[in-house]
Amino acid sequence: MYSILFLAVVSFLVALLTTPVVRDVFRRNGMVDSPTGGRKIHTEAIPRVGGIAIAFGYLVAFSALLLLRFHGGAIVWNELWQVIRLLPAAGLIFAVGLYDDLRGMKPWPKFALQFAAAGLAFWGGVRVMALHGRGLDTWWWSIPVTLFWLVFCTNAFNLIDGVDGLATGVGLFATLTTLAAGLMQGNYALVLATVPLAGALAGFLRYNFNPASIFLGDSGSYTIGFLLGCYGILWSQKAATILGITAPLMAFAVPLLDTSLAIVRRFLRNQPIFGADRGHIHHKLLDMGMTTRRAVLVLYGAAGVGAGCALIGSTSTNPFAGLVLVLFCAVAWVGIQSLGYVELNMASRLLFRGSFRRVLNAELALRSARLRLESARSAGEYWVALEASCLEMGFQGSCLRVDGQEFMSDVDHQPGWWVTVPLGERGEVKIWHGYGSDKTVQLLAPFAEVLWSTLGQFPVGEWPGVRVLVEAGKHRARAAVVGGIDEIAAD
Template structure:
């Protein structure tokens, strides 16, 4: 315990001293993050190399402990060898982030560096544990690599608000440290204590208004280290359930990753392209100032830390109710943020909506098939007339193959609210009108596209004129008339 306190204090002091030195040095060389009018709204250029003092302080504190600690107290620490072997992997992550901060890397280049570091860390022993499953390495190795890459990018993505990424990392590190002390895992405690001291000191300069940013060299490194700590933390359980507590501790950044990827996929946007839809942006959109938003998300991290510790010490018997309660809180929080994509997905995937979408898709496919199967102008007109009636148009006129057809569905169609001409081939077209009180149908655009596309490629023989007068609401011009007959076309109830 004395070694844990000592290494925490040393790391805190080193970071408190080195951070302003690094800040002023990089400010002098103009290696800064400049504001823009898109996603960076800080007032003046700010250095973004906060990872340098954190890594220097962490390595310095750990090195001093190994040099001056008594041999019988610190050399045989549990998992210490593992953490020392992970330093090369952590170094790869740090260098990748630092190069990106200075020269700007492409997303694929950053991902390559992260993947190399993750594979190296897993090969050195940082992996999930599934002792109860034979040949579990075929499962745990890829899952561990994905976990490390996910944690690395998760902390990086939430680094969009002064003090947020470092504060969230602080809570996750504190949670891991408390779990390590409670389970007697001295090695894990020794590894996390200096990071806790570094983040606490760094917040002195990073909280709103920040004078230095973490940068990718800081956020990527912190996320990677927390991912490694989580894998070691989970090994005490020996099953996949051991990941429940670390997952809860990192809920906020990991949830932001899931939401970001999900939102961009739903909108068909590039996954690696930034936007203003992250969790901290949504909290700001609720009307909170930046420092208040950061404090709110600190509170969320504190609640997540409480559940993580509860899950870690509760045992299998109570783990289920804890996970369910935690998931309910997450769902409430997501709904409170007001994501349009989430509400749209929820409505779309509802049982009633799924059946409605299925019904509409069947209708559209039947409509397209029936037009393609029509052999005469009259058959095509019947289908067009039926479809336009379903879509609540006031009237429709069709000019095609030398014939003119018209159907009136509303009495006030002579004074329409709007009118549209739709070309259907070289010399054919539809004239559609809608009344002011006409109820638009959600499939209108799809129906019109199918009508235009299907009629465009059809060829008809000239229709034969019929002398008998038309009946109902269908009228024909151009010297030819055709009688109204029952429409053999698919139907859809307007909802």
């Protein structure tokens, strides 16, 4: 117990005293994050290298404890072996983040180095396994899951670092939750690993909470996310039930959900997955009219709810652990819906209200129409293909005028309107659209593109594979292909 208190106090004091020094040094040297508007909502230039103070507090606390051990302290070396073996991986992650803060780094090299650090952690004994290593502990399963989890956590805490104190405070909640789980499990190696991180985050939060005078930076957010990802695996390795394995997911729910939503949103909008936007959870809360401080406190509350559910779910003797997981998922879903993500609402409507089937059928109909029209080798064949395609899509009729020929289907007298698709100098296609035929509205523009690409792109007087307009002295010969039979007429 004294060792735990020692680690907490030393890391807290070191971070508390070191942070303003780091802030002032980098501010004097002009190494700051300047406000540019958009996603950056701060109003003055602020250093973004807070990870230095956190890492320093963490290392100094462990170093002091080890020195006490060598002089007769009560700490047992065997409880620290897992922590020591993680330091190379954590050091690599910190170095990647610091270099990105100071010089900038492209996404793919960063991901490569993050996976390398995750590989070092796996080699050091941090491995995702099933219940106490039984069942799913084979390397071909454990390696990719472990690497994905660690890299995902690393970037998740980086993405929520968008407003003052958010990533630091959420990281503190997650660290304290992991610490409590270690005490409940009797996992003292996990306790010793998390205590100095909690102390360092608490000391740094004094300067990072709104209004912040220093930011975490990538060096801080990467390190926090990576270490918590490692500690979450160590937590789950001691879980006695399947529900216990899901406890770290609930403890880290805020950053994990925010990152998952960002990936889904950008995928649905066909935007770069690694791009930046103003669609994160904290941005949505700010758009609702909340102040920065209130938005952060709301997310602190959400992190606290997740922490409580995680601790309840990790208790092997709790008969309501499954119910807690279900309630947590329900609350998370309601919270996401209340944020008003248009992309998610539209996607759920497509999936659950029949719109997905309509879109799928429309795409299939367009593909079928393109194949029919591209295979046509005469005006007559094109008309047959056009009429069949219009009927399949739900249009009530059509008319084709091309190269002096006209084809028209019987159109009933129900209310409706014509849609004209010009084909350049060759002619035009008209499509009869009846009122109330909602399913055909979404097909008009893409069907017009199909018509133009299969007929309108060819020069005047040409049909695919057949030249029908030639110059012959003083006379002009015109060939009209009707029903596959060439008819030649001279002017």
